[in-house]
Amino acid sequence: MRKVRIEKILLLNPPFDGLYIRDQFCSHLSKGTYYWQPLDLLCLSGCLHADGYEMAVLDAVAEGLSIEKAHARIDEFSPDAVIFLTGCDSFDEDIAFVEETKRRGAKVAIGIGDILREQGEELLRKHPALDACLLDFVTHGVHSYLQGNLDKAENMMVRTGTKVRRIPARDKQKLFSVPPPRYDLFPLKQYRLPHNRYHPYATVLASSNCPYGCSFCPFARTAYRAREADDVLRNLEVIRNMGIRQVHFADWTFAVHRKQTMTLLEGMIDAGFDFTWDCLSRVDLMDHELMSLMRRAGCELIEFGVESGSQALLDRYEKDITIEQIRRAFQSAKELDISTLATFVLGLPDETRESLQKTLALALEIEPTFCSFNMASPQPATQLRRELIDGGGLNPDAPAILDSSRSVPVFSTSYLSAKEVYEFRNHAVRQFYLRPSYVVNRLRNIRSMEELQNHIFNGFSLAWQTVVKPLKYGN
Template sequence: MKILLINPPNTNMILTHLPSYIDEESGIFPPLGLMYLASSLSNKTGINVEILDALLNKISLNNIANKITNYLPDLVGITATSFTLIDALLIAKTVKEVNQNIHVTMGGPHVSIYPNETLLQKDVDSVVIGEGEKTFSDLVNNLNEGKNLEGIPGLAFKNKQGQIINNGYRDFIENLDEIPLPDRNLTPYKEYYSILGEKHPITTIITSRGCPFRCSFCYHFLGKKWRTRSAKNVIEELESCVNIGIREFWFFDETFTIDKKRVLDICDGIISKKLNIKWNIRSRVDTIDKNMMERLKLAGCEKISFGIESALSKTLKVLQKEINPDKSKEIVLLAKSLGFETSTDFMIGSPGETREDILETISFSLKLDPDYATFSITTPFPCTQLYNSLLENKFFDRDYWKDFSISPSKDFIPNLCNEYLSREELAHLQNYAYKKFYLRPKYILKKMLKLKSPIDFLRKAKVSLRMLASREK
């Protein structure tokens, strides 16, 4: 049985509310979820799996059709977020135009929220809901053996009569160490990069799943219960990457620093194995301290990203981000003093925010003076507490994300949730924030002195020039 897993391009990506000079130039990371699915089939005889990263190589639909024609897969799996749904569905259509008998399955956050709505699309045969390794493996087994798909937890599908059958959710995998390590050799792993990266190639890694915090703007695709891989299992993956020449890692755990002992154990493993790697993590300001930072630094961690969100306690309360600005300032300054590169994420245009509030957050970002900052416009995404509460309070008159899932349109624009400022005013303030932060002469000089290579210079210069020329409102 032949399987082709496809990461869609972003040709028809819906509006992200990020300036184009940021959205288009940040870099491309490997499709980690597809790599995990491929590895989940690694011990099955007679199963051949390939991954096609159409995003990395900007592969057109015609070339995707040629790949399908030449490879002749029995099953095509496509990952889809809310942003890439249009492109994912266009790939599904392309598959069926090549051969109607190829089974098309989709997975990812968006289709997990709206599985039945996704199956209304004529070119989609099944949807993997939530965590995919076991469900996808069962799907492959049943298709390969000609068995019925009913009874596979975590799968929704259309039967031969075209009826939608939803088997419900599958329990999350408790022991993450039992999941085979993602197979990077199935991708052109040497080609992935980040504009903020220092070594080449880079890769991503996830050492835990789920998030125990209550932020109202987040969708917990992998659950609210925090599940972890052991330090030994993490080190095994790092070693396997080092063996193929990868020495820079972006840890994509939602919050890496929840369990101090586990963090220290991973650091000690990196140090004792003398892996000589560079790595970046995401943290909250209330789950990290000086002792942890010092050990992270010894182990080669160079950059920490913090979700600061706002300078205002009232906005943090609305977002249910249980931190305070004073703590944010303390931890960011501590990280800088210990030699870490710091990155901070801010949100503007949350419910209740005025223009003056947003300007205060922009001013706060300058006081923190991290190495990098992002400014996103607060957008209510499906299945988040923020979106649900806005629906309940009639801020929106309908579930427009559900409508989009039923009738996807390239012209779809997600709604915003600020009652005082228009979309154009928020976009103008966002553009102002980026220029105010990144076009400071002192900041530019500091970054020029830290340039690592001609490629590094060209990538960052391209973003800077686009920012200068930007007239986005």
């Protein structure tokens, strides 16, 4: 039972040399100049505020703070407890930072991040400065833990004496409610998404986790829950009152729960919100009726995980969509004037030259507004990672097994070397983005200074990735 009284909590994204994104149990380097709001900390800020804590937020990455400056800021607030983000590539630095924070007075440190989801028990045993790991951020269970009431805590791993205990998820309801985040505590002006029209923006959650089974994804078959539509609408009202016009729905898969989604969209239209918003979804969840309602509610961009132009690969990695569904969703988006971002995964173990070519051909055929060609990455808690380890293609103990920018392959496929996949990726990026018709269209559609800035930054980033970086990689 915890004896110390916890009144002041710091939500922390520790310093890092670079735009390292630690968010929603996923960590990687930003591929451009964008850096988005950490959803975990946003959701926790709302819940802990409602639970009565005094809070501060320090996003040292977004603010570009050095270790020394970050500690100086923390000293000013003098928290009793710290809830910090961490990631696969930064854990050693993060825990060293947290150890120092505790030396300076914080009594409790709770971590949240991909590496803790997979290796939490082991890391709790190894690092006495780490008191607990959160396995969910849409929860009030952390409050019970901080009050020393482990019977009401939930979805955590905690140290009790010399033992580590796993506390299961308790809330089995399909619909959940959470208070709106304390957006005002975050440095909103420091966050950017590559396709935003207005600045700053605000992140909203309409559902948590994902019921689908894509074998390269760390969120596959996680306990999906939708948020009460009225609860989301109240959250949007808070954002409107702050004068923000750009909203990002951060659900891993928007519109899984069709009834909740339709109620939410109708509520947004009735409320007359003047938001421009975007979301991530799946092509098989979309149809013309739903997409036209989304458009009427202000949706301007949908990100779809298309992954591959090869049906065989889509099936092999359990994406559970068809090429025909991809074509239909992108066609509907065009008809409704909704922009699209298609994300692809290149270099999965069964990737061949032919499947890569099919992927590029599909990207050029469906013509999304933006395309993101990512390298397959054996992230913690994925089936892909387990398969690679079992097959001897990956040493689980080797350091630096991930390229955190997802732009350089970290393993060869059964048919292609890592270098061949990397060369194709750069070829695909150039083929897609350097078409004169594409460039003219993009320039024609710029409607705000924010968009113009984004295009300039992203253009430089693209040139660096596909021209300068390949030279470094040995081409």
